Amino acid sequence: MRTGSGASSTTPNEVSAFQNFIDLVTGGGASFARDDTIVIEDGVASKEEYLRVQFVDGDRLWFSAINASAYSRGLRFAHAAGSAVRQVTLVEKTVAIDYVLTAATGTITEVTEFGAGNKVLMTYSTDFVIPAVYGGTLNESPDLEESWGDWMGKALVSGTYQLGLYAVKSFSVTVVGTSTGYSDASRPAIKDFLVGSATAIEPNQRISSADNCYRCHGDISFHGSGRRGYETCLLCHGVSGSEDRPRYVAANAPATPSTTLDFRTMLHKIHQGEDLSQGSSYAVVGFGGAPYPNNFTAHSYEKVGFPAKPSGTKNCAVCHGKSNEAWKRPADRNHPLGQTLPTRTWRAACITCHDSTAHVAHMDVNTSSSGYESCDVCHGPGKAQNVERMHLIR
Ligand code: HEC
Ligand code: HEC
Ligand code: HEC
Ligand code: HEC
Ligand code: HEC
Known part of the structure:
Protein backbone atom coordinates (compact mmCIF):
# COMPACT_ATOMS: atom_id res chain seq x y z
CA MET A 1 0.00 0.00 0.00
CA ARG A 2 1.21 3.48 -0.86
CA THR A 3 1.32 5.70 2.23
CA GLY A 4 3.31 8.74 1.17
CA SER A 5 5.51 10.37 -1.41
CA GLY A 6 8.80 12.23 -1.35
CA ALA A 7 11.25 13.96 -3.67
CA SER A 8 10.40 14.44 -7.31
CA SER A 9 12.09 15.25 -10.59
CA THR A 10 11.43 14.97 -14.33
CA THR A 11 12.89 13.19 -17.35
CA PRO A 12 14.72 15.48 -19.81
CA ASN A 13 14.34 13.02 -22.73
CA GLU A 14 11.73 10.57 -23.87
CA VAL A 15 12.15 7.10 -22.39
CA SER A 16 11.40 3.87 -24.26
CA ALA A 17 9.62 0.82 -22.91
CA PHE A 18 11.92 -1.99 -21.58
CA GLN A 19 14.79 0.44 -20.96
CA ASN A 20 16.32 -0.46 -17.58
CA PHE A 21 17.27 3.05 -16.49
CA ILE A 22 15.88 6.58 -16.63
CA ASP A 23 17.72 9.88 -16.82
CA LEU A 24 16.60 12.87 -14.76
CA VAL A 25 17.11 16.58 -15.36
CA THR A 26 20.46 18.00 -14.11
CA GLY A 27 20.76 17.59 -10.35
CA GLY A 28 17.65 15.37 -10.18
CA GLY A 29 19.59 12.26 -9.10
CA ALA A 30 20.59 13.87 -5.79
CA SER A 31 17.06 13.41 -4.41
CA PHE A 32 17.04 9.62 -4.90
CA ALA A 33 18.82 6.66 -3.30
CA ARG A 34 19.34 2.93 -3.85
CA ASP A 35 16.31 0.91 -2.75
CA ASP A 36 13.88 3.82 -3.25
CA THR A 37 10.60 2.97 -4.95
CA ILE A 38 9.61 5.52 -7.56
CA VAL A 39 6.45 6.22 -9.50
CA ILE A 40 6.62 7.57 -13.05
CA GLU A 41 3.68 9.62 -14.39
CA ASP A 42 1.73 9.37 -11.15
CA GLY A 43 -2.01 9.24 -11.79
CA VAL A 44 -1.75 9.09 -15.61
CA ALA A 45 -3.84 6.18 -16.90
CA SER A 46 -1.85 3.44 -18.72
CA LYS A 47 1.40 5.28 -17.97
CA GLU A 48 1.71 5.22 -14.16
CA GLU A 49 4.28 2.63 -13.11
CA TYR A 50 6.34 1.75 -10.04
CA LEU A 51 9.96 0.61 -9.98
CA ARG A 52 12.62 -0.12 -7.37
CA VAL A 53 15.92 1.70 -7.89
CA GLN A 54 19.06 -0.42 -7.77
CA PHE A 55 21.71 2.25 -8.32
CA VAL A 56 21.90 6.04 -8.58
CA ASP A 57 24.62 6.97 -11.06
CA GLY A 58 24.65 10.78 -11.12
CA ASP A 59 21.31 11.73 -12.68
CA ARG A 60 20.66 8.20 -13.97
CA LEU A 61 18.51 5.78 -11.96
CA TRP A 62 19.25 2.12 -12.82
CA PHE A 63 16.86 -0.78 -12.34
CA SER A 64 17.83 -4.40 -13.17
CA ALA A 65 18.01 -7.00 -15.96
CA ILE A 66 16.51 -10.39 -16.89
CA ASN A 67 19.14 -12.33 -14.91
CA ALA A 68 18.50 -10.63 -11.56
CA SER A 69 15.06 -10.27 -10.03
CA ALA A 70 15.64 -8.35 -6.76
CA TYR A 71 14.94 -5.04 -8.51
CA SER A 72 12.55 -4.04 -11.29
CA ARG A 73 13.82 -5.25 -14.68
CA GLY A 74 12.83 -2.22 -16.69
CA LEU A 75 9.99 -0.02 -17.84
CA ARG A 76 6.62 -1.34 -18.93
CA PHE A 77 5.66 1.82 -20.79
CA ALA A 78 7.31 4.51 -22.88
CA HIS A 79 7.28 8.01 -21.36
CA ALA A 80 7.49 11.44 -22.98
CA ALA A 81 10.19 14.00 -22.13
CA GLY A 82 9.16 15.98 -19.05
CA SER A 83 7.47 13.02 -17.32
CA ALA A 84 7.27 13.30 -13.53
CA VAL A 85 9.29 10.89 -11.37
CA ARG A 86 8.51 10.75 -7.66
CA GLN A 87 9.75 8.73 -4.70
CA VAL A 88 6.97 6.92 -2.84
CA THR A 89 6.66 5.04 0.44
CA LEU A 90 5.14 1.57 0.25
CA VAL A 91 4.01 -0.61 3.15
CA GLU A 92 3.72 -4.34 2.51
CA LYS A 93 0.43 -6.01 3.43
CA THR A 94 0.24 -9.72 4.17
CA VAL A 95 -2.46 -12.07 2.92
CA ALA A 96 -4.63 -13.61 5.68
CA ILE A 97 -3.35 -11.08 8.24
CA ASP A 98 -4.14 -7.75 6.57
CA TYR A 99 -6.50 -8.90 3.81
CA VAL A 100 -8.16 -11.91 2.25
CA LEU A 101 -8.05 -12.62 -1.46
CA THR A 102 -10.89 -14.12 -3.50
CA ALA A 103 -8.81 -15.70 -6.23
CA ALA A 104 -11.65 -16.28 -8.70
CA THR A 105 -12.56 -12.58 -8.91
CA GLY A 106 -9.28 -11.00 -7.80
CA THR A 107 -11.15 -9.13 -5.06
CA ILE A 108 -9.31 -8.22 -1.87
CA THR A 109 -11.15 -7.55 1.38
CA GLU A 110 -9.43 -5.65 4.20
CA VAL A 111 -9.01 -7.47 7.50
CA THR A 112 -7.21 -4.51 9.09
CA GLU A 113 -8.12 -0.96 8.02
CA PHE A 114 -5.84 0.16 5.15
CA GLY A 115 -6.63 3.88 5.56
CA ALA A 116 -8.90 5.93 3.32
CA GLY A 117 -7.45 7.33 0.10
CA ASN A 118 -4.30 5.17 0.02
CA LYS A 119 -3.51 3.51 -3.30
CA VAL A 120 -3.09 -0.26 -3.26
CA LEU A 121 -0.53 -1.75 -5.67
CA MET A 122 -0.85 -5.37 -6.70
CA THR A 123 1.30 -7.68 -8.77
CA TYR A 124 0.40 -11.15 -9.91
CA SER A 125 1.95 -13.97 -11.95
CA THR A 126 0.45 -16.02 -14.73
CA ASP A 127 1.56 -19.04 -16.73
CA PHE A 128 4.52 -18.11 -18.91
CA VAL A 129 3.49 -16.43 -22.14
CA ILE A 130 6.05 -15.91 -24.90
CA PRO A 131 6.42 -12.12 -25.11
CA ALA A 132 5.67 -10.24 -28.34
CA VAL A 133 9.02 -8.42 -28.19
CA TYR A 134 12.49 -9.24 -26.85
CA GLY A 135 13.31 -8.06 -23.34
CA GLY A 136 16.81 -6.83 -22.59
CA THR A 137 19.81 -9.15 -22.35
CA LEU A 138 21.79 -10.37 -19.33
CA ASN A 139 23.13 -7.34 -17.42
CA GLU A 140 21.54 -5.10 -20.04
CA SER A 141 22.93 -1.62 -20.68
CA PRO A 142 23.09 0.72 -23.70
CA ASP A 143 26.85 0.01 -24.05
CA LEU A 144 26.21 -2.94 -26.33
CA GLU A 145 23.33 -2.01 -28.61
CA GLU A 146 21.89 -3.42 -31.79
CA SER A 147 25.23 -3.38 -33.64
CA TRP A 148 26.16 -6.12 -31.13
CA GLY A 149 22.91 -7.97 -31.83
CA ASP A 150 20.92 -6.70 -28.83
CA TRP A 151 17.28 -6.94 -29.92
CA MET A 152 15.68 -5.28 -26.90
CA GLY A 153 12.22 -3.96 -27.74
CA LYS A 154 12.13 -5.47 -31.26
CA ALA A 155 9.33 -7.80 -32.40
CA LEU A 156 9.76 -11.53 -31.81
CA VAL A 157 11.09 -13.27 -34.95
CA SER A 158 9.80 -16.63 -36.19
CA GLY A 159 12.38 -19.40 -35.93
CA THR A 160 13.94 -22.08 -33.75
CA TYR A 161 14.10 -21.32 -30.03
CA GLN A 162 15.58 -23.37 -27.23
CA LEU A 163 14.34 -24.42 -23.83
CA GLY A 164 16.79 -25.87 -21.33
CA LEU A 165 16.21 -27.46 -17.95
CA TYR A 166 18.83 -28.39 -15.40
CA ALA A 167 18.92 -29.07 -11.70
CA VAL A 168 21.38 -28.07 -8.99
CA LYS A 169 21.77 -29.83 -5.67
CA SER A 170 23.51 -28.14 -2.76
CA PHE A 171 24.41 -30.00 0.38
CA SER A 172 26.86 -29.80 3.24
CA VAL A 173 28.94 -32.43 4.97
CA THR A 174 29.84 -32.05 8.65
CA VAL A 175 32.92 -33.80 9.98
CA VAL A 176 34.06 -33.23 13.56
CA GLY A 177 31.99 -30.06 13.83
CA THR A 178 33.26 -28.50 10.60
CA SER A 179 30.80 -28.12 7.74
CA THR A 180 31.79 -27.96 4.09
CA GLY A 181 29.26 -26.95 1.43
CA TYR A 182 29.10 -28.63 -1.98
CA SER A 183 26.92 -28.19 -5.00
CA ASP A 184 26.67 -30.02 -8.26
CA ALA A 185 24.53 -29.57 -11.34
CA SER A 186 23.04 -31.94 -13.89
CA ARG A 187 23.77 -31.76 -17.60
CA PRO A 188 20.79 -29.99 -19.18
CA ALA A 189 17.81 -31.36 -21.06
CA ILE A 190 17.53 -29.18 -24.18
CA LYS A 191 14.57 -28.95 -26.50
CA ASP A 192 14.44 -26.94 -29.73
CA PHE A 193 10.97 -25.70 -30.67
CA LEU A 194 9.39 -23.55 -33.36
CA VAL A 195 7.90 -20.10 -32.88
CA GLY A 196 5.64 -18.24 -35.33
CA SER A 197 5.59 -19.21 -38.98
CA ALA A 198 8.84 -21.26 -38.93
CA THR A 199 8.33 -24.83 -40.15
CA ALA A 200 11.69 -26.60 -39.75
CA ILE A 201 13.95 -26.87 -36.72
CA GLU A 202 17.36 -25.33 -37.38
CA PRO A 203 19.62 -26.53 -34.57
CA ASN A 204 22.54 -24.37 -33.41
CA GLN A 205 25.59 -26.00 -34.99
CA ARG A 206 28.21 -23.32 -34.54
CA ILE A 207 30.10 -25.90 -32.49
CA SER A 208 29.60 -29.35 -34.03
CA SER A 209 29.59 -31.12 -30.67
CA ALA A 210 30.20 -30.31 -27.02
CA ASP A 211 32.63 -33.26 -27.07
CA ASN A 212 35.08 -30.90 -28.82
CA CYS A 213 35.33 -29.00 -25.52
CA TYR A 214 35.39 -32.13 -23.37
CA ARG A 215 38.52 -33.37 -25.13
CA CYS A 216 40.45 -30.83 -23.07
CA HIS A 217 38.08 -30.10 -20.19
CA GLY A 218 36.69 -33.50 -19.27
CA ASP A 219 33.58 -31.66 -18.11
CA ILE A 220 32.52 -28.03 -18.09
CA SER A 221 31.19 -26.91 -14.77
CA PHE A 222 31.03 -23.25 -13.72
CA HIS A 223 29.40 -20.67 -11.43
CA GLY A 224 30.22 -22.47 -8.18
CA SER A 225 29.44 -25.82 -9.86
CA GLY A 226 25.89 -24.53 -10.36
CA ARG A 227 25.91 -24.97 -14.16
CA ARG A 228 27.22 -27.92 -16.09
CA GLY A 229 27.59 -28.89 -19.73
CA TYR A 230 28.34 -26.72 -22.77
CA GLU A 231 24.66 -26.63 -23.80
CA THR A 232 23.78 -25.08 -20.43
CA CYS A 233 26.37 -22.33 -20.92
CA LEU A 234 24.92 -21.42 -24.31
CA LEU A 235 21.44 -20.80 -22.86
CA CYS A 236 22.90 -17.59 -21.41
CA HIS A 237 26.26 -17.18 -23.13
CA GLY A 238 24.74 -17.59 -26.60
CA VAL A 239 22.83 -14.32 -26.13
CA SER A 240 24.09 -11.47 -28.32
CA GLY A 241 24.67 -8.22 -26.49
CA SER A 242 24.82 -9.88 -23.06
CA GLU A 243 27.17 -8.07 -20.68
CA ASP A 244 29.36 -8.76 -17.69
CA ARG A 245 28.43 -7.64 -14.17
CA PRO A 246 27.61 -3.92 -14.34
CA ARG A 247 28.17 -1.18 -11.76
CA TYR A 248 24.44 -1.03 -11.08
CA VAL A 249 24.79 -4.49 -9.53
CA ALA A 250 28.22 -4.00 -7.91
CA ALA A 251 28.93 -0.28 -7.53
CA ASN A 252 32.69 -0.68 -6.91
CA ALA A 253 33.28 -2.91 -9.94
CA PRO A 254 35.50 -1.50 -12.69
CA ALA A 255 33.60 -0.12 -15.68
CA THR A 256 34.07 -2.54 -18.64
CA PRO A 257 32.01 -0.75 -21.29
CA SER A 258 32.16 -3.06 -24.29
CA THR A 259 32.62 -6.43 -22.66
CA THR A 260 30.15 -9.07 -23.77
CA LEU A 261 29.50 -12.51 -22.28
CA ASP A 262 28.54 -13.80 -25.72
CA PHE A 263 30.74 -16.87 -26.32
CA ARG A 264 31.32 -15.73 -29.93
CA THR A 265 33.51 -13.07 -28.38
CA MET A 266 34.29 -14.05 -24.80
CA LEU A 267 35.15 -17.70 -25.34
CA HIS A 268 37.57 -16.88 -28.16
CA LYS A 269 39.24 -14.25 -25.99
CA ILE A 270 39.62 -16.56 -22.99
CA HIS A 271 41.46 -19.15 -25.06
CA GLN A 272 43.53 -16.61 -27.00
CA GLY A 273 44.51 -15.32 -23.51
CA GLU A 274 48.30 -15.17 -23.56
CA ASP A 275 48.45 -14.27 -27.28
CA LEU A 276 46.09 -11.30 -27.02
CA SER A 277 47.73 -7.93 -27.65
CA GLN A 278 45.72 -6.33 -24.86
CA GLY A 279 45.21 -9.40 -22.67
CA SER A 280 46.00 -7.77 -19.35
CA SER A 281 43.46 -5.00 -19.93
CA TYR A 282 40.73 -7.44 -20.97
CA ALA A 283 38.69 -8.07 -17.82
CA VAL A 284 35.33 -9.75 -17.36
CA VAL A 285 33.48 -8.76 -14.21
CA GLY A 286 31.74 -11.72 -12.62
CA PHE A 287 30.02 -12.83 -9.44
CA GLY A 288 31.69 -12.04 -6.11
CA GLY A 289 30.80 -13.28 -2.64
CA ALA A 290 31.57 -10.02 -0.76
CA PRO A 291 28.67 -7.79 0.29
CA TYR A 292 27.48 -4.88 -1.88
CA PRO A 293 29.17 -2.75 -3.25
CA ASN A 294 32.09 -5.23 -3.54
CA ASN A 295 29.98 -8.15 -4.82
CA PHE A 296 32.14 -8.83 -7.89
CA THR A 297 35.41 -10.37 -9.04
CA ALA A 298 37.26 -9.12 -12.13
CA HIS A 299 38.76 -11.99 -14.16
CA SER A 300 41.46 -11.70 -16.80
CA TYR A 301 42.88 -14.45 -18.98
CA GLU A 302 46.33 -13.26 -20.06
CA LYS A 303 47.90 -16.45 -18.67
CA VAL A 304 45.68 -18.89 -20.56
CA GLY A 305 47.53 -20.81 -23.27
CA PHE A 306 45.65 -22.98 -25.77
CA PRO A 307 47.39 -26.37 -25.89
CA ALA A 308 46.09 -27.50 -29.32
CA LYS A 309 48.94 -28.72 -31.54
CA PRO A 310 49.75 -27.51 -34.10
CA SER A 311 49.01 -23.78 -34.24
CA GLY A 312 46.95 -23.18 -31.08
CA THR A 313 43.78 -21.15 -31.60
CA LYS A 314 44.50 -20.84 -35.33
CA ASN A 315 43.30 -24.44 -35.37
CA CYS A 316 39.64 -23.42 -35.48
CA ALA A 317 38.37 -26.96 -36.04
CA VAL A 318 39.61 -28.08 -32.61
CA CYS A 319 36.58 -26.37 -31.08
CA HIS A 320 34.27 -25.96 -34.07
CA GLY A 321 34.65 -29.53 -35.40
CA LYS A 322 36.31 -30.93 -38.54
CA SER A 323 33.33 -30.67 -40.88
C1 HEC B 1 42.78 -27.62 -26.71
C2 HEC B 1 42.24 -27.63 -25.38
C3 HEC B 1 40.96 -26.83 -25.10
C4 HEC B 1 39.78 -26.90 -25.81
C5 HEC B 1 39.44 -27.70 -27.06
C6 HEC B 1 38.85 -26.03 -25.09
N1 HEC B 1 39.47 -25.47 -24.01
FE1 HEC B 1 38.62 -24.23 -22.63
N2 HEC B 1 40.41 -23.96 -21.74
C7 HEC B 1 41.58 -24.66 -22.04
C8 HEC B 1 42.64 -24.21 -21.14
C9 HEC B 1 44.05 -24.74 -21.13
C10 HEC B 1 42.09 -23.21 -20.30
C11 HEC B 1 42.78 -22.42 -19.18
C12 HEC B 1 42.97 -23.27 -17.94
C13 HEC B 1 41.68 -23.52 -17.27
O1 HEC B 1 41.07 -22.59 -16.76
O2 HEC B 1 41.23 -24.69 -17.27
C14 HEC B 1 40.69 -23.09 -20.70
C15 HEC B 1 39.77 -22.25 -20.08
C16 HEC B 1 38.39 -22.26 -20.31
C17 HEC B 1 37.42 -21.47 -19.58
C18 HEC B 1 37.72 -20.47 -18.49
C19 HEC B 1 37.73 -21.12 -17.15
C20 HEC B 1 37.91 -20.14 -16.03
O3 HEC B 1 38.36 -20.62 -15.01
O4 HEC B 1 37.62 -18.96 -16.14
C21 HEC B 1 36.18 -21.79 -20.09
C22 HEC B 1 34.83 -21.26 -19.65
C23 HEC B 1 36.38 -22.77 -21.14
N3 HEC B 1 37.74 -23.02 -21.26
C24 HEC B 1 35.37 -23.33 -21.90
C25 HEC B 1 35.59 -24.08 -23.07
C26 HEC B 1 34.54 -24.46 -24.02
C27 HEC B 1 33.07 -24.13 -23.85
C28 HEC B 1 35.14 -25.14 -25.03
C29 HEC B 1 34.51 -25.73 -26.27
C30 HEC B 1 33.80 -24.78 -27.14
C31 HEC B 1 36.57 -25.21 -24.71
N4 HEC B 1 36.79 -24.54 -23.53
C32 HEC B 1 37.53 -25.85 -25.48
C33 HEC B 1 41.71 -25.60 -23.02
C34 HEC B 1 40.75 -25.94 -23.97
C1 HEC C 1 21.63 -18.59 -16.18
C2 HEC C 1 22.58 -17.88 -16.97
C3 HEC C 1 24.02 -18.42 -17.06
C4 HEC C 1 24.41 -19.72 -17.34
C5 HEC C 1 23.53 -20.94 -17.59
C6 HEC C 1 25.85 -19.69 -17.36
N1 HEC C 1 26.31 -18.42 -17.11
FE1 HEC C 1 28.27 -17.81 -17.07
N2 HEC C 1 27.69 -15.93 -16.55
C7 HEC C 1 26.38 -15.49 -16.45
C8 HEC C 1 26.35 -14.10 -16.06
C9 HEC C 1 25.10 -13.24 -15.86
C10 HEC C 1 27.71 -13.69 -15.94
C11 HEC C 1 28.25 -12.30 -15.57
C12 HEC C 1 28.51 -12.18 -14.11
C13 HEC C 1 27.26 -11.96 -13.30
O1 HEC C 1 26.56 -10.97 -13.51
O2 HEC C 1 27.00 -12.84 -12.45
C14 HEC C 1 28.52 -14.87 -16.26
C15 HEC C 1 29.92 -14.89 -16.26
C16 HEC C 1 30.69 -15.94 -16.73
C17 HEC C 1 32.13 -15.89 -16.93
C18 HEC C 1 33.05 -14.70 -16.75
C19 HEC C 1 33.23 -14.16 -15.40
C20 HEC C 1 33.48 -15.15 -14.31
O3 HEC C 1 32.66 -15.17 -13.40
O4 HEC C 1 34.43 -15.95 -14.41
C21 HEC C 1 32.51 -17.15 -17.38
C22 HEC C 1 33.93 -17.59 -17.73
C23 HEC C 1 31.30 -17.94 -17.46
N3 HEC C 1 30.22 -17.20 -17.07
C24 HEC C 1 31.28 -19.27 -17.88
C25 HEC C 1 30.13 -20.07 -17.90
C26 HEC C 1 30.15 -21.48 -18.28
C27 HEC C 1 31.38 -22.25 -18.68
C28 HEC C 1 28.85 -21.90 -18.21
C29 HEC C 1 28.32 -23.31 -18.48
C30 HEC C 1 28.84 -24.37 -17.67
C31 HEC C 1 28.03 -20.77 -17.79
N4 HEC C 1 28.85 -19.68 -17.61
C32 HEC C 1 26.65 -20.80 -17.62
C33 HEC C 1 25.24 -16.23 -16.68
C34 HEC C 1 25.22 -17.61 -16.92
C1 HEC D 1 39.82 -5.01 -49.36
C2 HEC D 1 40.05 -6.29 -48.74
C3 HEC D 1 39.76 -6.41 -47.25
C4 HEC D 1 38.62 -6.07 -46.58
C5 HEC D 1 37.36 -5.43 -47.13
C6 HEC D 1 38.82 -6.47 -45.21
N1 HEC D 1 40.06 -7.04 -45.06
FE1 HEC D 1 40.82 -7.84 -43.40
N2 HEC D 1 42.59 -8.18 -44.31
C7 HEC D 1 42.83 -7.97 -45.66
C8 HEC D 1 44.19 -8.34 -45.96
C9 HEC D 1 44.85 -8.28 -47.33
C10 HEC D 1 44.77 -8.78 -44.74
C11 HEC D 1 46.19 -9.28 -44.54
C12 HEC D 1 46.22 -10.77 -44.82
C13 HEC D 1 47.58 -11.40 -44.64
O1 HEC D 1 48.32 -10.97 -43.78
O2 HEC D 1 47.82 -12.39 -45.36
C14 HEC D 1 43.73 -8.68 -43.75
C15 HEC D 1 43.88 -9.06 -42.44
C16 HEC D 1 42.83 -9.15 -41.52
C17 HEC D 1 42.94 -9.73 -40.19
C18 HEC D 1 44.15 -10.38 -39.60
C19 HEC D 1 45.10 -9.44 -39.00
C20 HEC D 1 46.42 -10.10 -38.63
O3 HEC D 1 47.39 -9.75 -39.25
O4 HEC D 1 46.46 -10.94 -37.71
C21 HEC D 1 41.70 -9.63 -39.61
C22 HEC D 1 41.29 -10.10 -38.22
C23 HEC D 1 40.83 -9.00 -40.57
N3 HEC D 1 41.54 -8.71 -41.71
C24 HEC D 1 39.50 -8.75 -40.35
C25 HEC D 1 38.70 -8.02 -41.21
C26 HEC D 1 37.35 -7.62 -40.91
C27 HEC D 1 36.58 -8.00 -39.62
C28 HEC D 1 36.89 -6.91 -41.97
C29 HEC D 1 35.56 -6.25 -42.12
C30 HEC D 1 35.17 -5.32 -41.06
C31 HEC D 1 37.97 -6.89 -42.95
N4 HEC D 1 39.04 -7.54 -42.44
C32 HEC D 1 37.88 -6.31 -44.21
C33 HEC D 1 41.91 -7.50 -46.57
C34 HEC D 1 40.66 -7.02 -46.28
C1 HEC E 1 40.28 -18.09 -31.84
C2 HEC E 1 41.15 -17.03 -32.32
C3 HEC E 1 40.92 -16.44 -33.69
C4 HEC E 1 39.73 -16.01 -34.22
C5 HEC E 1 38.34 -16.06 -33.61
C6 HEC E 1 40.06 -15.46 -35.52
N1 HEC E 1 41.40 -15.59 -35.76
FE1 HEC E 1 42.41 -14.99 -37.43
N2 HEC E 1 44.11 -15.78 -36.72
C7 HEC E 1 44.28 -16.35 -35.47
C8 HEC E 1 45.67 -16.78 -35.33
C9 HEC E 1 46.25 -17.41 -34.08
C10 HEC E 1 46.33 -16.46 -36.53
C11 HEC E 1 47.79 -16.70 -36.88
C12 HEC E 1 48.56 -15.42 -36.99
C13 HEC E 1 48.56 -14.65 -35.72
O1 HEC E 1 49.06 -15.13 -34.69
O2 HEC E 1 48.03 -13.50 -35.74
C14 HEC E 1 45.32 -15.83 -37.38
C15 HEC E 1 45.57 -15.34 -38.66
C16 HEC E 1 44.67 -14.61 -39.42
C17 HEC E 1 44.95 -13.99 -40.69
C18 HEC E 1 46.28 -14.02 -41.40
C19 HEC E 1 47.14 -12.92 -40.86
C20 HEC E 1 48.61 -13.19 -40.98
O3 HEC E 1 49.36 -12.22 -40.92
O4 HEC E 1 48.98 -14.37 -41.09
C21 HEC E 1 43.82 -13.38 -41.13
C22 HEC E 1 43.64 -12.58 -42.39
C23 HEC E 1 42.80 -13.63 -40.13
N3 HEC E 1 43.34 -14.36 -39.10
C24 HEC E 1 41.50 -13.17 -40.23
C25 HEC E 1 40.50 -13.49 -39.32
C26 HEC E 1 39.09 -13.14 -39.50
C27 HEC E 1 38.53 -12.40 -40.69
C28 HEC E 1 38.43 -13.63 -38.42
C29 HEC E 1 36.95 -13.57 -38.14
C30 HEC E 1 36.11 -14.36 -39.02
C31 HEC E 1 39.41 -14.29 -37.57
N4 HEC E 1 40.64 -14.18 -38.14
C32 HEC E 1 39.10 -14.90 -36.35
C33 HEC E 1 43.31 -16.50 -34.51
C34 HEC E 1 41.96 -16.17 -34.66
C1 HEC F 1 38.13 -22.47 -27.71
C2 HEC F 1 37.17 -22.87 -28.70
C3 HEC F 1 37.12 -22.10 -30.01
C4 HEC F 1 38.14 -21.93 -30.93
C5 HEC F 1 39.57 -22.42 -30.84
C6 HEC F 1 37.56 -21.18 -32.02
N1 HEC F 1 36.24 -20.91 -31.77
FE1 HEC F 1 35.01 -19.78 -32.94
N2 HEC F 1 33.49 -20.01 -31.60
C7 HEC F 1 33.60 -20.72 -30.42
C8 HEC F 1 32.33 -20.65 -29.73
C9 HEC F 1 32.00 -21.30 -28.40
C10 HEC F 1 31.46 -19.86 -30.53
C11 HEC F 1 30.02 -19.47 -30.26
C12 HEC F 1 29.09 -20.60 -30.51
C13 HEC F 1 27.63 -20.22 -30.38
O1 HEC F 1 27.31 -19.07 -30.07
O2 HEC F 1 26.80 -21.12 -30.59
C14 HEC F 1 32.24 -19.49 -31.71
C15 HEC F 1 31.72 -18.72 -32.76
C16 HEC F 1 32.46 -18.37 -33.89
C17 HEC F 1 31.96 -17.57 -34.98
C18 HEC F 1 30.58 -16.97 -35.05
C19 HEC F 1 29.67 -17.69 -35.94
C20 HEC F 1 28.40 -16.90 -36.18
O3 HEC F 1 27.67 -17.30 -37.09
O4 HEC F 1 28.12 -15.90 -35.51
C21 HEC F 1 32.97 -17.43 -35.88
C22 HEC F 1 32.95 -16.70 -37.20
C23 HEC F 1 34.12 -18.12 -35.34
N3 HEC F 1 33.76 -18.68 -34.13
C24 HEC F 1 35.34 -18.19 -35.97
C25 HEC F 1 36.44 -18.87 -35.47
C26 HEC F 1 37.70 -18.92 -36.15
C27 HEC F 1 38.00 -18.28 -37.48
C28 HEC F 1 38.52 -19.67 -35.36
C29 HEC F 1 39.96 -20.06 -35.59
C30 HEC F 1 40.86 -19.00 -36.01
C31 HEC F 1 37.77 -20.05 -34.18
N4 HEC F 1 36.51 -19.55 -34.29
C32 HEC F 1 38.27 -20.81 -33.15
C33 HEC F 1 34.70 -21.41 -29.95
C34 HEC F 1 35.94 -21.46 -30.56
Missing part, protein backbone atom coordinates in the same frame (compact mmCIF):
# COMPACT_ATOMS: atom_id res chain seq x y z
CA ASN A 324 31.91 -27.51 -39.34
CA GLU A 325 31.40 -24.47 -41.60
CA ALA A 326 30.13 -21.89 -39.08
CA TRP A 327 33.59 -20.47 -38.35
CA LYS A 328 34.31 -19.70 -42.01
CA ARG A 329 31.83 -16.81 -42.19
CA PRO A 330 29.67 -15.34 -39.41
CA ALA A 331 25.95 -15.74 -40.11
CA ASP A 332 23.72 -12.71 -40.66
CA ARG A 333 22.12 -11.66 -37.39
CA ASN A 334 20.13 -8.61 -38.48
CA HIS A 335 16.53 -8.39 -37.31
CA PRO A 336 14.30 -8.80 -40.41
CA LEU A 337 12.29 -5.66 -39.64
CA GLY A 338 13.58 -3.57 -36.78
CA GLN A 339 17.25 -2.95 -37.52
CA THR A 340 18.54 0.64 -37.75
CA LEU A 341 22.26 -0.01 -37.09
CA PRO A 342 23.37 -3.26 -38.78
CA THR A 343 24.75 -6.03 -36.56
CA ARG A 344 28.54 -6.18 -36.96
CA THR A 345 28.81 -9.96 -36.96
CA TRP A 346 32.42 -10.03 -38.21
CA ARG A 347 33.56 -7.64 -35.49
CA ALA A 348 31.94 -9.83 -32.82
CA ALA A 349 33.92 -12.87 -34.00
CA CYS A 350 37.22 -11.54 -35.42
CA ILE A 351 38.05 -8.72 -33.01
CA THR A 352 38.23 -11.34 -30.28
CA CYS A 353 41.63 -12.87 -31.08
CA HIS A 354 42.81 -10.02 -33.33
CA ASP A 355 42.65 -7.27 -30.72
CA SER A 356 45.64 -5.01 -31.43
CA THR A 357 44.88 -1.35 -32.19
CA ALA A 358 46.03 -1.88 -35.80
CA HIS A 359 43.66 -4.82 -36.27
CA VAL A 360 40.76 -2.99 -34.65
CA ALA A 361 41.47 -0.03 -36.95
CA HIS A 362 41.50 -2.37 -40.00
CA MET A 363 38.03 -3.62 -39.01
CA ASP A 364 36.65 -0.13 -38.28
CA VAL A 365 38.00 1.28 -41.57
CA ASN A 366 36.30 -1.55 -43.45
CA THR A 367 32.94 -0.73 -41.86
CA SER A 368 30.88 2.04 -43.50
CA SER A 369 29.73 5.09 -41.56
CA SER A 370 26.22 3.61 -41.54
CA GLY A 371 27.62 0.44 -39.95
CA TYR A 372 27.86 -2.05 -42.85
CA GLU A 373 30.87 -4.37 -42.86
CA SER A 374 32.73 -5.04 -46.11
CA CYS A 375 34.71 -8.03 -44.80
CA ASP A 376 32.95 -10.54 -47.03
CA VAL A 377 34.53 -8.90 -50.10
CA CYS A 378 37.99 -10.16 -49.12
CA HIS A 379 37.50 -12.67 -46.28
CA GLY A 380 34.30 -14.39 -47.46
CA PRO A 381 34.36 -17.99 -48.75
CA GLY A 382 36.22 -18.24 -52.06
CA LYS A 383 37.82 -14.78 -51.72
CA ALA A 384 41.59 -14.16 -51.67
CA GLN A 385 41.90 -13.74 -47.89
CA ASN A 386 39.13 -16.18 -47.01
CA VAL A 387 38.93 -17.17 -43.37
CA GLU A 388 39.67 -20.83 -44.02
CA ARG A 389 42.83 -20.09 -46.02
CA MET A 390 44.08 -17.49 -43.53
CA HIS A 391 43.89 -20.10 -40.76
CA LEU A 392 45.41 -23.04 -42.62
CA ILE A 393 47.33 -25.36 -40.33
CA ARG A 394 50.79 -26.19 -41.54
